Amino acid sequence: MPTTTSASALAESLLTRFRLVRSATMALVGPLTPEDLMVQSTPEASPVKWHLAHTTWFFETFILRDFLPHYKPFHPDFLWLFNSYYNSLGDMPEKKLRASFSRPPLDQILAYRIHVDAAVEQLLATTVDDEPIRRMALGFEHEQQHQELIATDIKHALFTNPLHPAYKEAPEQKGIAPALTFTTYAPENGLVQIGVTPDPNSPEAFAFDNETPQHTVFLRPFALADRLVTCAEYLAFMNDNAYTRPELWLSEGWTTLRNEGWQAPLYWTRDQASPTGWKIYTLHGFEPLPEQDGLAETPVCHLSFFEADAFARWKGCRLPTEFEWEYAATQSPIPAASNFIETEALHPTPATTTQLFGDTWEWTASPYTGYPGYKPLPGALGEYNGKFMSSQIILRGGSCVTPATHIRSTYRNFFPPSTRWQFSGLRLAKEV
Template identity: 75%
Template sequence: MPTQISASVQTALLIRFRAVRSATLQLCSPLTPEDMMVQSCPEASPAKWHLAHTTWFFETFILRDFLPGYTPFHPDFLWLFNSYYNSLGDMPEKKLRASFSRPPLESILAYRAHVDTAIEHLLAGSLDEEAIRRMALGFEHEQQHQELIATDIKHALFTNPLHPAYIEASQPAGEGNATPLTWTSLTPPVPGLVEIGITPDPTAPDAFAFDNETPRHTVFLRPFALANRLTTCAEYLAFINDNGYTRPELWLSEGWSTQRAEGWQAPLYWQRDAASPTGWRIYTMHGFAPLPESGGLADTPVCHLSFFEADAFARWSGARLPTEFEWEYAASSLSTRIAKQNLLSTTSGSQPVTANFIETGTLHPTVAPQVPGLQQIFGDTWEWTASGYTGYPGYKPLPGALGEYNGKFMSSQIILRGGSCVTPATHIRATYRNFFPPATRWQFSGLRLAKDA
């Protein structure tokens, strides 16, 4: 039965809802209507579709179930902006999303306004705990799509022959020199059993974790070491110059076949440039920038790598990629230490305010600071791990159509951790599990080396 939530919870939900919805529109503000129609690769969707689909999510899973008398904006939108929820019926093929010239952008914006008004009306009254949980999921879902808008529009503008910038650079792509690469040893408590994942608090329906982060469970870890920072462009260039893309002994079989078939010679967005000191330039959301031999852009984390490239680089380095459990153990330990120093200011207590997230406006990985200890655990680039995407022991997907959100993708995917420079700061946490097929390169994905201690 609906219950009257406290005024403080109502206010917090309303503030979060407005902030998330406003951030999406702000992200699209530099774009023209023509920009918002482009779908430049199979993984991407047009920005206009993202605006509609995130609105569809609130309408479909919250308003239709919890606001009596709600009138849908348009009957065709239920199927037109469905992404992959087969239990809700048919939907257009993903590759056709760029053909949605109708409904026009003004209709999509009117759809958002219609749903936003209804959500605010819902939040003003009695609210079922399940509705609160779905609101929290809706916030996180829209933040995922904010990141996708950034990655998708970067690819769309890059494929334009003019290579226009998303916005002009407010600051250089990279400044200074990265801290030297060192190793941080981590020794789990004897006998090596650590707790991974999260068990949501049933008394706090507005607290959030995706179902694939649950349940909390025990894993065994041996002592290991992590690189103190992410791998840089200069370090990856050394791999390229050492014929890393032509040495099959460095590559997994599928990775070798894939890179040969695709003609990969460098990360996505790297182009040959005779005028550059290294012979390369890199496309960023601020346009192309030459890759220097050291310092600046050369010392920023390399990104837009596939898992196959990250794994090959790790082998070439005489190291390996961390497992997702090693990564989470390190990140959780770091988050706890930072929290004790009062350097965290988020409701989940799991992300450093100093990390390079989308709120910084850099929209590109930045140089690791010259300070000791683990750096860039959160933000800058998603970190490929050595772990396949499967359910934790005892995993249960959400009931109903929302069970399709994560569980049905637990096949042929690799886990990434930590967030990136286009991830919203309040969206990430130490237990967050991102996942993509191993050949994926359009995301801001990089790597951190690991080794046995």
């Protein structure tokens, strides 16, 4: 346990971070109506009202119930009602039915947040033991994940509304992407360190369990593109009839394309008034896709892994492995100008070079598996990441709706390969 002086400073630091994270969620919800908060437009998504409740449930369930003496839960039914997927804790409602939760009403969910926030502040005034500190750090990261999900889920909800309303007014997008160039990486002896081993003496220093333990990986020399693929470049791929050419696609990708009727990335809609014949829905509403400048020069997003892989094949390249991406990312710190949610752009900005973080999550060629020696967290929290290590693909780098303090070079996001509702794009790699 820290000394009295350091314990007090640590508790104050945790309390400050807690307030910042919780208030950021409410600021994100600010432009939405109570009716917006109820929409669940796809089974992959959740209503915003559910996100508000579930992130609160996390602090109550994994921290307050275990570490705050005499804590009185806000409501006995909330333990199962807002459980997401923790089978160790009992039953939960089916995910696709979350939009039916008209009760409890919104004012009760907001009262739930206030109740739990007050109890967390009480806890931090009385204890700084290592285990509650670790769980608090996990709770911060968990809520930031849901901030990103709120942005992606409400985008899909507003897009499916026949009026296609905007979440916020659009900032002006200007700029031309630089030429696509590659940087060669050749690790000494080919051996690099991947992942992180947490410091047991710093329980507040966070990494998800799937980022551990640090281990050695062999990498051959490789080249990585200095920027993400743009909308204009992806349009050229589409104009080369790529969505009708099975030789470009993995078998499962081709089957998915045909079954889903894909002809373009998610949110691309045909528009004869646009010079390219397409417009793109953003959180600022629909915007025409020009031939160059502005939106055309932004990184393409809302691609499945299959689309990203097909584009790479079309270009005579490939997707990087997650280890190649991490090695390149560790060569320099995260730039201060990275486009995360704090910029309020809420969409990728015109592509720039040597930018490995922000704008879009980057599909890699790597399946989501545990690192050598991986051990999930004990108890129900072991279900957070470990049980999803099947049929998922790794993405790296964060996106324009990822909180800046949430991302790091070792962060491993993961989704099924057909997922498109995330802000997911691609960066090319090739052999040297």
